[in-house]
Amino acid sequence: MFYVADRTEMQEIDRLTIEEKGVPGILLMERAAITVLEEINSRLKSINADRKLKCLVVVEGGNNGGDGLALARLLYQQGDIVHVCYINGISRVSDSFSYQLEIAKKIGIQVTDHIIDSDYDVVVDGIFGVGLKRDVAGIWRETIETMNGLGGFKVAIDTPSGVDASTGQIMGCAFKAGMTVTFGLNKRGLIFYPGCEISGEVVVRDIGFAQAEVDRVHPVAYSYNRDDLCMLPGRSDSSNKGTYGKLAVIAGSRDMSGAMTFAAEAAYRMGTGLVKIYTHIDNKEIAGVRIPEAVLMCYSNKDEAEQCARDAMEWSDAILIGPGIGKGDAARSMVEYIMCEAVQTVIADADALNIISEKPDILGRHRGPVIVTPHIGEMSRLTGVAIPDIKKNILEVCKDFSMEYNVVSALKDARTCVSDGRDVYINTSGNNGMSTAGAGDVLAGIIAGLVCTGLGAYEAAKLGVYIHGLAGDMAAEHRGRNAMIARDIVSAISEVIKGAEHDGQQ
Numbered sequence: 001m002f003y004v005a006d007r008t009e010m011q012e013i014d015r016l017t018i019e020e021k022g023v024p025g026i027l028l029m030e031r032a033a034i035t036v037l038e039e040i041n042s043r044l045k046s047i048n049a050d051r052k053l054k055c056l057v058v059v060e061g062g063n064n065g066g067d068g069l070a071l072a073r074l075l076y077q078q079g080d081i082v083h084v085c086y087i088n089g090i091s092r093v094s095d096s097f098s099y100q101l102e103i104a105k106k107i108g109i110q111v112t113d114h115i116i117d118s119d120y121d122v123v124v125d126g127i128f129g130v131g132l133k134r135d136v137a138g139i140w141r142e143t144i145e146t147m148n149g150l151g152g153f154k155v156a157i158d159t160p161s162g163v164d165a166s167t168g169q170i171m172g173c174a175f176k177a178g179m180t181v182t183f184g185l186n187k188r189g190l191i192f193y194p195g196c197e198i199s200g201e202v203v204v205r206d207i208g209f210a211q212a213e214v215d216r217v218h219p220v221a222y223s224y225n226r227d228d229l230c231m232l233p234g235r236s237d238s239s240n241k242g243t244y245g246k247l248a249v250i251a252g253s254r255d256m257s258g259a260m261t262f263a264a265e266a267a268y269r270m271g272t273g274l275v276k277i278y279t280h281i282d283n284k285e286i287a288g289v290r291i292p293e294a295v296l297m298c299y300s301n302k303d304e305a306e307q308c309a310r311d312a313m314e315w316s317d318a319i320l321i322g323p324g325i326g327k328g329d330a331a332r333s334m335v336e337y338i339m340c341e342a343v344q345t346v347i348a349d350a351d352a353l354n355i356i357s358e359k360p361d362i363l364g365r366h367r368g369p370v371i372v373t374p375h376i377g378e379m380s381r382l383t384g385v386a387i388p389d390i391k392k393n394i395l396e397v398c399k400d401f402s403m404e405y406n407v408v409s410a411l412k413d414a415r416t417c418v419s420d421g422r423d424v425y426i427n428t429s430g431n432n433g434m435s436t437a438g439a440g441d442v443l444a445g446i447i448a449g450l451v452c453t454g455l456g457a458y459e460a461a462k463l464g465v466y467i468h469g470l471a472g473d474m475a476a477e478h479r480g481r482n483a484m485i486a487r488d489i490v491s492a493i494s495e496v497i498k499g500a501e502h503d504g505q506q
């Protein structure tokens with residue numbers, strides 16, 4: 001698990017480290033510059049350590065610029081050719097910056113107020129870091145556009161200038177980096193789109209922030225890496241299928257059969273003991289062929305659908321409802337009944353969410369834990385918030401919705417967020433090949449499987465989203481992003497789980 005900070009959290013960690021722990025800002029700055037130097041050298045001087053680099057370092061008068069000047073000095077002192085462009089447009093210059101500027105000038109680094117056109121090997125952006133407050137315009141915009149037009153290896157210090165460190169939104173225009181070396185913690189703006197696309201490779205380096213200060217600030221957001229697969233529930237040698245839960249999958253309708261099979265198979269692949277599919281009678285044969293491991297109960301009218309819902313409630317340990325059920329009377333009455341009566345964990349997806357969005361009070365009446373897995377369009381219907389506004393504030397929308405209804409929400413997008421209303425998990429696994437029909441049904445099945453095998457609702461949703469992305473990455477490796485389909489993601493689940501078992505994470 002690693003924390004992901006926003007602007008104010010990072011500034012507070014800075015402040016506590018400097019003011020309360022007494023670590024001088026200038027010391028942090030030196031460490032920051034050393035880490036960037038190391039990252040540049042490891043990429044451009046690994047084959048020939050004597051290679052002389054021609055470097056442009058562009059700075060403004062804040063502490064990001066101070067980092068830039070310290071880096072310029074280190075590059076210069078190791079024998080590289082360095083030109084510094086100090087834009088000199090902001091009214092309040094930081095003390096550390098002035099200090100660094102004086103040293104840079106004294107040791108003979110050339111500092112001008114404009115970019116000297118040349119063939120640079122390295123172009124460094126030390127204009128704005130987490131201090132960016134408003135849209136980039138005027139002289140700053142012109143400078144960034146000129147930098148973007150230059151060749152060479154583009155390096156951003158802490159954040160690319162113009163990227164909002166909290167949201168990843170572009171503030172007017174932004175420096176397009178090949179690498180961003182960011183300090184202490186990763187930043188939300190370097191993970192969310194479009195910020196992550198122009199940050200290039202993101203390297204997170206420690207520069208001496210005290211862990212105690214990070215814990216004190218306790219950033220709201222965090223993400224997982226492979227070590228977190230250790231949360232996967234283990235299996236006991238003395239187990240039987242009852243040990244790993246009974247999952248009711250209420251899915252599929254007359255014209256929709258794929259969703260139920262994707263979800264049911266994904267749940268089985270996650271280790272669920274028994275899956276029972278409740279679906280329209282028209283799907284009976286397909287289910288028998290496509291997922292023979294599942295038990296089946298079918299309905300052909302609303303009364304029988306209600307009977308199915310009652311059976312699901314009595315029989316199961318967890319209920320997944322929604323994929324492909326449509327919005328007919330049978331579906332509506334099953335959704336209303338399950339959402340209001342179930343005491344076991346309910347995973348509500350797809351059409352269940354569309355039905356809920358027409359009658360949102362249903363969601364407020366739940367008795368057991370509820371996980372909702374809307375994509376942005378479904379969340380827009382649930383909240384009435386326009387899609388572009390959700391996209392800009394996906395983390396807050398996810399957190400607020402979870403808080404309002406006391407549910408766990410997995411708000412699906414290229415960077416899915418999962419929240420219980422208190423903190424937020426940001427997912428970084430997965431790829432654009434997953435923008436394919438049925439990928440969401442697979443996710444719902446994975447999460448339901450994790451609930452059945454023993455995880456709490458929130459952990460199941462977070463780990464499920466992470467594993468879904470890993471399986472998507474594996475599917476892309478086998479099939480390619482264009483050709484992969486939902487079934488490939490299901491098939492890849494076993495590889496992810498097997499890999500974790502092999503690494504001793506399960």
Ligand SMILES: NC(=O)C1=CN([C@@H]2O[C@H](COP(=O)(O)OP(=O)(O)OC[C@H]3O[C@@H](n4cnc5c(N)ncnc54)[C@H](O)[C@@H]3O)[C@@H](O)[C@H]2O)[C@@H](O)CC1
Nearest residue numbers: 025028029062063064128129130131132133134135136158
């Ligand atoms: N606090 C510290 O001593 C440390 C700071 N560090 C660096 O300092 C950065 C933060 O420094 P600062 O808080 O000084 O801020 P920045 O250096 O990021 O920004 C400089 C100033 O630019 C102005 N500004 C913001 N948006 C603007 C816009 N759109 N157009 C024109 N001017 C604008 C603001 O007044 C802001 O304070 C970090 O990202 C990191 O690189 C690191 O060196 C670690 C230690």
Ligand SMILES: Nc1ncnc2c1ncn2[C@@H]1O[C@H](COP(=O)(O)OP(=O)(O)O)[C@@H](O)[C@H]1O
Nearest residue numbers: 375413414430431432434435437438439440441
């Ligand atoms: N570009 C992408 N990068 C990472 N994950 C993606 C991307 N596009 C889609 N996904 C993931 O694929 C899934 C798609 O779900 P959804 O939109 O519900 O599809 P469907 O309704 O067809 O099943 C979500 O989990 C989403 O996060």
Ligand SMILES: [K+]
Nearest residue numbers: 125128157159
């Ligand atoms: K920068």
